[in-house]
Amino acid sequence: MLKTPAARELEPVTIDPMLRDRMLGLRGRGSRPRIILAESHDERVLRAAGALAEVGVQPILIGDGNEVRNRARQLGITDADPGWSVDDPARLAAGRTGERIRSSAERKRPELAEQWLTDPVFLAAAAVKEGLADAAVAGADRPTADVIRAGLSIVGLAPDSSLLSSSFLMRLRDGRYLGFGDCAVIPVPDDEQLSAIAIATARTFAAITDQHPSVAMLSFSTAGSAQHSDIDRVRLAIEHIRSRCPELEVDGELQFDAAIVESVAKSKCPESAVAGHANVLVFPNLAAGNIGYKIAERLGGAAAFGPLLQGLAAPINDLSRGASVSDIVNVGLITCLQALTPAADAQQRTTSTAHTFTTK
Incomplete structure (x- = not known):
């Protein structure tokens, strides 16, 4: 059941102040990362997309554009420029992301290729791998294992990670x-x-x-x-x-x-x-x-x-299935910060003075 606008007003989005300041600082230097949000059908994800856009992130939702926007209007998200965009899964599957998924499936699980091509979590991972986005967040209604499997199968481990x-x-x-x-x-x-x-x-x-x-x-x-x-x-x-x-x-x-x-x-x-x-x-x-x-x-x-x-070659993070809108926003900001901080820079900070899955 969808909550009424009045009910939603009782749940304000709380953004961690350090994460907000870090992202706004990077935005001031011209950085505006693109993050894929796989679950556009989820009210929490739609609300989180708007909040992320306000602090300098470019959210990309996977779904049918008309359906996503109609759902947003039903939820009271009626801004003329919500700050996020929508990518159709059929279009993604027909392009480079689809080729990436088929290639990965042929190497690992060929019998699952068609299933992966319609799965927004796998499409999100492939979009990051192909450079259509800088980072991805998924798992609002999926087990941790699904997110990890998409990350490992499509993005793979970083060259220096085992x-x-x-x-x-x-x-x-x-x-x-x-x-x-x-x-x-x-x-x-x-x-x-x-x-x-x-x-x-x-x-x-x-x-x-x-x-x-x-x-x-x-x-x-x-x-x-x-x-x-x-x-x-x-x-x-x-x-x-x-x-x-x-x-x-x-x-x-x-x-x-x-x-x-x-x-x-x-x-x-x-x-x-x-x-x-x-x-x-x-x-x-x-x-x-x-x-x-x-x-x-x-x-x-x-x-x-x-x-x-x-350990992945690109930042993809999981969400708890009980995540609040605030949780999604904060994990989204963290994922973007990971994307904006090259591995070499993170390694420098650690050295200077400056598979088994679990379910949620």
């Missing part, structure tokens, strides 16, 4: 931002995967916030206070990180309190350059990460943006 993982951007009640990884994709990462997750999460955090990442590898032990094979995996991961990205500020193993509370850090690991002020927290497995971000959100009052996919 793993698709995820992170969340968390805004705490005091205004601080933290990166949490991995909370949605890799159930039990080995030491190599854990190191890849840490580096990817640091780069994602830097790209979004423009802050220098300080990475804590979490465990139930701090600096050798306990011995266990799970702790050994974390220690090996740190060795890999220091070998691959030697200037990244990283330490562990650290318990959560030692990672973020300065007084605890001084007591447990006073020599650590990370302990007490970490802003990127890497969990040892998916259970810990998923539980951790939901505790921070539900009991700690943090805002959770994600899951943000890491």
Whole structure:
């Protein structure tokens, strides 16, 4: 059932101030990223498109133009220039995006080619791959697995990436931002995967916030206070990180309190350059990460943006099926910031002083 305009007025769109400022700053330098929103049939997505346009983004909706605009009018979205455009799925399927989908399907799942050609999530991924848009967001009414499958099948992994993982951007009640990884994709990462997750999460955090990442590898032990094979995996991961990205500020193993509370850090690991002020927290497995971000959100009052996919050749992000309009807008802005921050720039921020799927 569609909500009345009066009901919708009770749900104002709340845009994260840091994300708004970052995007408006980039817009002031002439950048206006194009983002594909796959689910134009969803009221939340239509409202989010208008909000994104207001802060310097060019939203592109996939759907029949007349149907989308009629639906917008029914919802009270009647601006003469809403700031977004519509791409017809049949037109996309008949062009370069369709060729991309057929080519990908022939290599991986030829029996699904025709299905993918009518799937807006796959069309969105192909449009990004072909340069028709800079980024894409999907998943408002689809499982995480569908979005990941489209990203991997059509866009593929980045040349320097061997793993698709995820992170969340968390805004705490005091205004601080933290990166949490991995909370949605890799159930039990080995030491190599854990190191890849840490580096990817640091780069994602830097790209979004423009802050220098300080990475804590979490465990139930701090600096050798306990011995266990799970702790050994974390220690090996740190060795890999220091070998691959030697200037990244990283330490562990650290318990959560030692990672973020300065007084605890001084007591447990006073020599650590990370302990007490970490802003990127890497969990040892998916259970810990998923539980951790939901505790921070539900009991700690943090805002959770994600899951943000890491490792793809182009930015495509997932939405919770329970996402609000504000959630869609904020994840859309994050995805655009990822598109506007080349991988090399994000990597520089991490080194200077400046597949298994889960459902939602």
